[in-house]
Amino acid sequence: MSMRTLTVRIKRYVPERDRAPRWEEFKVEADPHDRVLDVIQKVKWDQDETIGLRRSCAHGVCGSDAMRINGVNRLACKVLIKSLPSDVLTLEPILGLPVIKDLIVDMKPFFDHYKSVLPYLINDDPPPTTERLQSPEERARFDDTTRCILCACCTAACPPFWGDDKYVGPAAIVNAHRFIFDSRDRGAAERLDILNDTEGVWRCRTVFNCTNACPREIKVTQAIQEVKQALLTGEVDTHSIVNIHQET
Amino acid sequence: MNYHRFDCIIVGSGGAGLMAALEASKLAGTAVVSKLYPTRSHTGAAQGGIAAALANLEDDTWENHAYDTIKGGDFLVDQTAAEVLCREAVECIYDLEHMGLPFDRTPDGRISQRRFGGHTKPNPVYDPAAPAGTEAAKPRIPVKRACHSADRTGHMILQTLYQQCIKQGVTFFDEFHMLDLIMVEGECRGIVAIEIATSELHVFHAKSVLLATGGFGRMFKVSSNAFALTGDGPAIAYRHGIPLEDMEFYQFHPTGIYRLGILLSEACRGDGGVMFNGEGERFMEKYAPNLKDLASRDVCSRSIYQEVRAGRGVGGKDYVYLDIRAETINKYKTSPTGEPVDSAWVSKRLPDIIDFARTYLGVDPIHEPMPIQPTAHYAMGGLPTDVHGRVLRDESGAFIAGLYSAGESACVSVHGANRLGTNSLVDLVVFGRRTGREMARFALDRPFQSLPPKPEAYVKAEIEAVLARPRVEPWVKIRDEMQRTMMDECGVFRTADTLTKARDVLVDLQNRYRSTGVQDKGTVFNTGLLEVLELGCLLDLAQATVASALARKESRGAHSREDFPTRDDSQFFRHTFIFKDGEYPGRIGYKDVDVILRQVDGRMEPKYPLEIRKY
Numbered sequence: 001m002s003m004r005t006l007t008v009r010i011k012r013y014v015p016e017r018d019r020a021p022r023w024e025e026f027k028v029e030a031d032p033h034d035r036v037l038d039v040i041q042k043v044k045w046d047q048d049e050t051i052g053l054r055r056s057c058a059h060g061v062c063g064s065d066a067m068r069i070n071g072v073n074r075l076a077c078k079v080l081i082k083s084l085p086s087d088v089l090t091l092e093p094i095l096g097l098p099v100i101k102d103l104i105v106d107m108k109p110f111f112d113h114y115k116s117v118l119p120y121l122i123n124d125d126p127p128p129t130t131e132r133l134q135s136p137e138e139r140a141r142f143d144d145t146t147r148c149i150l151c152a153c154c155t156a157a158c159p160p161f162w163g164d165d166k167y168v169g170p171a172a173i174v175n176a177h178r179f180i181f182d183s184r185d186r187g188a189a190e191r192l193d194i195l196n197d198t199e200g201v202w203r204c205r206t207v208f209n210c211t212n213a214c215p216r217e218i219k220v221t222q223a224i225q226e227v228k229q230a231l232l233t234g235e236v237d238t239h240s241i242v243n244i245h246q247e248t
Numbered sequence: 249m250n251y252h253r254f255d256c257i258i259v260g261s262g263g264a265g266l267m268a269a270l271e272a273s274k275l276a277g278t279a280v281v282s283k284l285y286p287t288r289s290h291t292g293a294a295q296g297g298i299a300a301a302l303a304n305l306e307d308d309t310w311e312n313h314a315y316d317t318i319k320g321g322d323f324l325v326d327q328t329a330a331e332v333l334c335r336e337a338v339e340c341i342y343d344l345e346h347m348g349l350p351f352d353r354t355p356d357g358r359i360s361q362r363r364f365g366g367h368t369k370p371n372p373v374y375d376p377a378a379p380a381g382t383e384a385a386k387p388r389i390p391v392k393r394a395c396h397s398a399d400r401t402g403h404m405i406l407q408t409l410y411q412q413c414i415k416q417g418v419t420f421f422d423e424f425h426m427l428d429l430i431m432v433e434g435e436c437r438g439i440v441a442i443e444i445a446t447s448e449l450h451v452f453h454a455k456s457v458l459l460a461t462g463g464f465g466r467m468f469k470v471s472s473n474a475f476a477l478t479g480d481g482p483a484i485a486y487r488h489g490i491p492l493e494d495m496e497f498y499q500f501h502p503t504g505i506y507r508l509g510i511l512l513s514e515a516c517r518g519d520g521g522v523m524f525n526g527e528g529e530r531f532m533e534k535y536a537p538n539l540k541d542l543a544s545r546d547v548c549s550r551s552i553y554q555e556v557r558a559g560r561g562v563g564g565k566d567y568v569y570l571d572i573r574a575e576t577i578n579k580y581k582t583s584p585t586g587e588p589v590d591s592a593w594v595s596k597r598l599p600d601i602i603d604f605a606r607t608y609l610g611v612d613p614i615h616e617p618m619p620i621q622p623t624a625h626y627a628m629g630g631l632p633t634d635v636h637g638r639v640l641r642d643e644s645g646a647f648i649a650g651l652y653s654a655g656e657s658a659c660v661s662v663h664g665a666n667r668l669g670t671n672s673l674v675d676l677v678v679f680g681r682r683t684g685r686e687m688a689r690f691a692l693d694r695p696f697q698s699l700p701p702k703p704e705a706y707v708k709a710e711i712e713a714v715l716a717r718p719r720v721e722p723w724v725k726i727r728d729e730m731q732r733t734m735m736d737e738c739g740v741f742r743t744a745d746t747l748t749k750a751r752d753v754l755v756d757l758q759n760r761y762r763s764t765g766v767q768d769k770g771t772v773f774n775t776g777l778l779e780v781l782e783l784g785c786l787l788d789l790a791q792a793t794v795a796s797a798l799a800r801k802e803s804r805g806a807h808s809r810e811d812f813p814t815r816d817d818s819q820f821f822r823h824t825f826i827f828k829d830g831e832y833p834g835r836i837g838y839k840d841v842d843v844i845l846r847q848v849d850g851r852m853e854p855k856y857p858l859e860i861r862k863y
Contacts, residue, residue: 033507033608045724049767049776055290056474059510059604061403062288078607100445101773107285120411121348130302131345133357139350142470146350146397146404184348198302 030149032082052102063151117176122187154210170210255691261286263676264655265460266409271684294402296515296672297394300337321664322805326842366544436651447771456687468624483785494629496797501549504623520577535862543863569617639681643839662831665805717765795833
């Protein structure tokens with residue numbers, strides 16, 4: 001495959017310079033196998049060093065470079081140029097969180113929501129001298145939600161969150177789910193109580209944007225539905241996977 | 249000036265930093281300063297497993313693990329430290345499980361374990377007289393020792409430790425980038441950091457400072473390392489006259505994604521995957537007849553280079569194949585269970601690997617082999633420490649009061665000349681925990697020592713100088729030349745000629761580095777400025793690496809000198825300590841390897857006698 005000449009449109013906002021966000025265009029030669037991240041860095045390094053973005057691992061496991069790529073939330077390091085339908089690449093910061101500079105948003109509100117759901121194992125029983133036992137089925141019950149990398153692609157794609165930044169958002173619920181359905185955990189009631197709040201799971205309108213945005217392909221909407229179901233039935237089944245909501 | 253005061257300051261929020269924070273904050277006021285949000289740290293990219301002799305699936309002992317670690321490190325490992333590592337690994341794994349780490353499970357609900365390169369146990373049917381190639385001819389056989397959570401074990405460790413830090417209320421300064429240590433009268437009394445969002449400088453006054461900043465793989469062109477891995481901790485300490493140990497030992501992981509360097513876990517081969525050259529030959533049979541594809545990483549990486557040099561790369565190019573197809577595992581009878589496997593089993597064991605290959609290579613490893621090449625992966629060297637994380641002042645073994653290091657930035661040395669797969673994660677938790685305890689204990693025992701006036705003055709001047717300089721040339725050109733030079737001249741194979749060339753190029757790059765500036769003069773997330781300062785760290789560490797490699801005229805572990813192809817225990821059974829002298833690497837000293845002696849028939853003999861390393 002030959003090199004492509006891309007027009008990279010970046011929604012710029014440098015607080016020391018710009019009174020409001022503005023669009024800026026750059027032309028760049030890109031290899032089809034390049035990642036969008038490579039293209040942005042090429043522009044930054046060769047044309048305009050002031051472009052602001054976060055990045056670290058560059059292969060989709062650290063969650064630093066979530067952004068809106070051609071209108072959808074993606075990690076810039078997981079989208080290859082060859083997958084782009086046209087030679088125009090449009091980049092914006094993710095929505096719903098305050099923009100600090102260019103593609104960089106303030107992650108503090110996001111992490112505050114995450115911390116609010118008690119995202120850690122709660123079990124005050126004295127542990128055995130070796131491991132706590134857990135069957136492969138019990139382990140599989142919450143496997144999907146252990147994969148979250150806290151990139152905020154889901155929460156920043158959620159229309160109810162755009163309208164109400166007090167809503168804990170999908171990522172926080174995913175991380176609550178990860179412990180609620182862990183057979184070793186004893187904190188489910190406490191977490192479910194938090195999520196039963198007006199700013200908890202009931203803000204979810206089952207739009208599925210979160211599921212579509214997740215770079216780890218976590219079934220986010222299903223996890224939220226399972227938490228809702230646990231609240232409605234008052235039961236938490238940590239032993240078997242039940243398909244409450246078949247996703248396509 | 250922003251001033252903060254904590255008993256303990258931990259720089260870096262990967263596995264070692266967070267483990268230390270959990271321990272230290274139980275006893276003393278502790279804060280973690282990190283240039284990334286903690287969950288972005290590169291511990292999260294570790295894939296295949298964390299070793300501990302739990303013996304959940306077959307017989308094993310921590311002594312087996314210690315022997316493998318020492319042999320894997322080509323006998324440059326400090327043996328007391330290796331025993332600490334392997335003994336305490338077991339309780340650390342149970343600790344992590346109690347913290348909630350979601351390990352995969354065996355059918356009876358215990359932590360599941362898999363095979364990994366270089367992890368072995370004595371062969372119960374070994375017979376020295378057995379014909380070569382038979383099972384009985386192998387003195388040691390692979391063992392299932394790596395505790396895992398699919399192929400995202402590091403992600404689970406990082407998440408679990410961060411979760412526990414939230415539970416425990418540890419203080420974090422996220423996106424604060426350390427730029428200097430405050431050293432007074434040979435003691436460490438704090439750090440200076442820049443708040444990335446505002447460019448404001450902050451002074452952190454402390455009694456103990458832990459450098460847990462990770463590795464520096466970004467000095468090489470093809471690397472598995474994150475952009476953030478620029479060795480800030482070791483480089484800044486080195487500028488203060490603190491030595492770096494064993495810098496010549498840098499590990500190239502054999503199976504990086506071709507051209508990109510993204511890691512494809514050794515678990516691929518632990519679970520039965522096989523490497524092939526362009527002629528379809530399972531070449532590791534030639535280089536490591538017993539363990540084959542499960543030989544240690546340095547051996548596998550050299551073998552790939554040799555195949556490529558002999559023209560047996562795929563299509564004559566500089567890569568070979570890694571094949572994890574179920575049909576291949578079954579054909580070569582490499583299944584870890586001894587039973588045939590199917591694609592569903594492979595998908596369950598290696599889901600992220602499959603995703604990486606599909607995303608970045610456009611190859612579906614369920615149906616096709618993956619093009620791979622060695623990728624710069626792990627620094628065995630770093631800041632010299634004892635088994636409590638205390639940084640050594642020099643080769644005499646004296647400590648620097650108040651300064652600690654753990655994880656990849658440190659050299660304990662448990663990895664010697666070559667680290668075994670999974671042992672980096674073991675190192676993080678075992679020595680992170682020990683160091684957290686030690687630094688808190690030290691802090692409780694003494695008052696705060698006074699700071700010099702304006703401890704931030706040096707950093708302030710340095711930043712002003714970089715911002716004031718004209719951009720004579722793009723600094724990325726300097727970085728690219730450094731990375732290419734280190735890859736080509738100081739990579740898997742080295743000679744005096746290539747290293748001398750690298751040394752000269754690096755001198756030129758340092759001069760050019762000191763005369764060029766940045767385009768971005770702003771104060772909000774000026775990541776260009778920080779990248780330049782990171783490049784300065786990498787250049788210093790690259791020079792230390794090349795100088796240490798030039799001085800070690802032997803081949804051992806990951807350090808392969810083609811002009812000195814054998815191990816020379818008479819001269820080099822010792823650690824390199826390199827010191828900075830002004831702008832350049834200066835004095836090199838040596839420290840003996842720590843050897844455990846035991847009484848045998850009334851005589852003291854080494855517990856781990858030197859042997860020629862074969863797999």
